[in-house]
Amino acid sequence: MINDPSDKNKFPIADKIFKVFRFLWISVLEIYRGIETESFPLWQYCGGGILFSYYLLFNLDIWLAHLIESELYLEQGPAKLCLILFSASSGLIFYGCSRAVDRMKLVERLKKAFDYCDLKSGGLYPSFISDEPIDEFVRQMKLFVPGIPLQRFKDKKLELEAHFNVTIVKFFEEENDKTRINLIYSMRDLPSSLVLENPQDFVDCDIPIGKGYASQLKINLKDMGHMMVAGQTGGGKSNFLKTVTSILCLNNQNADVHFLDFKEGVEMMALKNKLGSEQKNFHTHDGAEKAIEYLAGLTDLLTERLNQIKISGAINFDEYLKKSVAVQPSTETFSKSEAQNKKEKLSRLFIVVDEIAQVYVKDNSSTKELKNKAREALNKIARQGRAAGVHLIVATQKPDAQSFDQTVKANMPAVLCFPMPSQVASVSVLGTKRAYDLNPEIKGRAIYKFGPTLHEVQTYYFQ
Ligand SMILES: Nc1ncnc2c1ncn2[C@@H]1O[C@H](COP(=O)(O)OP(=O)(O)OP(=O)(O)O)[C@@H](O)[C@H]1O
Ligand SMILES: [Mg+2]
Known part of the structure; x- marks a missing residue:
């Protein structure tokens, strides 16, 4: 469960270290998820980095520097090897970090929404598990909600919709597990009644x-x-x-x-x-x-x-x-x-x-x-x-x-x-x-x- 904001700043340094580790851990998880679900856009994130690493690996920088009589090149050695490895994996790192930032922003938004809707149990907010696309316009969010019955979410549907500017289609519990609920929501709206005009x-x-x-x-x-x-x-x-x-x-x-x-x-x-x-x-x-x-x-x-x-x-x-x-x-x-x-x-x-x-x-x-x-x-x-x-x-x-x-x-x-x-x-x-x-x-x-x-x-x- 996400802690109540009033618990903050009791141990500021420990809190910061914890946040950094949490961020790194979330980044790693996001990279793993992206690769596992094959949703990681490899060339979009890694294309430039991989090409640059090949450029260094085949010493094209040295060749180019000789050609244009420049001194802008790296001699072979541990520093160059590190740079090659870093540029080859930079896309992956960037992907993980950007996803982790998005996720943390979402968690912050969720906290505000749960605060606004008073969806808390014993001072703790529901925790965010995942938010995956179902199709282009519809997504499914999974939350860990011990102590908060499904009905309370249903009662707060309108407030949640207004807060996130989405249409909540459905709430349901996981099979045999009342502590996990799922929200199906869509970014766009469809009319609930329609007459054929043409x-x-x-x-x-x-x-x-x-x-x-x-x-x-x-x-x-x-x-x-x-x-x-x-x-x-x-x-x-x-x-x-x-x-x-x-x-x-x-x-x-x-x-x-x-x-x-x-x-x-x-x-x-x-x-x-x-x-x-x-x-x-x-x-x-x-x-x-x-x-x-x-x-x-x-x-x-x-x-x-x-x-x-x-x-x-x-x-x-x-x-x-x-x-x-x-x-x-x-x-x-x-x-x-x-x-x-x-x-x-x-x-x-x-x-x-x-x-x-x-x-x-x-x-x-x-x-x-x-x-x-x-x-x-x-x-x-x-x-x-x-x-x-x-x-x-x-x-x-x-x-x-x-x-x-x-x-x-x-x-x-x-x-x-x-x-x-x-x-x-x-x-x-x-x-x-x-x-x-x-x-x-x-x-x-x-x-x-x-x-x-x-x-x-x-x-x-x-x-
Ligand atoms: N597109 C629609 N827009 C608004 N109301 C609808 C629409 N389709 C069905 N309904 C309403 O839903 C109710 C049930 O519709 P319908 O009889 O077509 O369901 P059904 O799937 O055939 O059910 P059953 O399997 O019991 O026959 C009807 O009262 C109908 O007016
Ligand atoms: Mg029928």
Whole structure:
């Protein structure tokens, strides 16, 4: 614990010596941490020093001095060796010292903040353990706080935020250790509620993901193929699916959108109200029975589509579309069979499934066979659907091996994860605990993942 400032100056010399040793020790620790976590910017700090040490090592100073007839050089000997060693390691020393200065400044700021918020126990302040970046805008601070309950930090959230000029996202204790608490905080703010102001801009399979710290995020399903939405109950999965479905329907009139609602049509009502009965490309399948029946028929449909694409000479759906536009006949030569072909021209298909885990619930009812077919179809679409112009957007609370097909999961390049109840659950979706760090009280807050890149976003509220 950090001592109360009133204890200072009882032993001034000892205090100063202690401070110097502490500073050196922190510098060494910072160097070690930088190397261990590979965050040490080697060339930025050491580049100049290393080059200069080579300059001395190869006696280039002597050579240069002879060349320009100068006396500015060092003869070989212990002094030169020391200088070589010092310049080679100077960057490291400078890095350690500058990090130690930053750390000590932070500790001073923390002390003031804890004083201001009266977060002390028996005259001692919480001690600082670490402050690490989670991503570009979000950091995690760890504190040692014996004697101060977590609730007291939560009560002082607003004061701490005002003092540090940050947004505190979450406080949590270490597992089985109430003396260590973690603060997740962000340097920038995201709105806690957001309405999409430009839905008409998302055309040709574009869909909005949300607003990130740096910019608005959108993806194109033609490129992405499929998308998985995960997160604990009440996070905002169904809301996101509804936003996406309405945009896909309204802005892609040549595509068909099927919304499968395993919650017996509960989520569908708002969508139906928004899109109305006039929306011809919007198809609904309310309830588990109808949804499974529809999915079960998709294996044959996918095979047919792939055949049709192959017959047209295209290698995928995008090429098929281009070819079919190119061979559009003129009105005079429009024969009957060509008319038939045009009528049967494939359209892009978006299949949006809410609560997909229902397909994987094991039971022995009469629907067992149909369910197996539905699972098979999902598996096939995940693997081959993109080439056939069939795209899946599926939502589930937890995509673990018991409640989701792991092949389907592996074929979902885009992942949107709302808050998760545990670190393990978050790791199973994103590969990191990032979704556990989100504040579940902020509805619609999620982490978007594509490849190794993660973005915190506020998704749009469906109206
Ligand atoms: N982006 C958002 N902005 C504001 N409120 C939101 C947002 N997303 C969801 N909500 C609100 O959060 C609540 C829960 O949302 P939603 O039903 O989408 O959660 P869910 O993840 O589908 O939960 P479940 O797994 O239980 O179905 C709703 O009342 C909704 O209005
Ligand atoms: Mg839902």
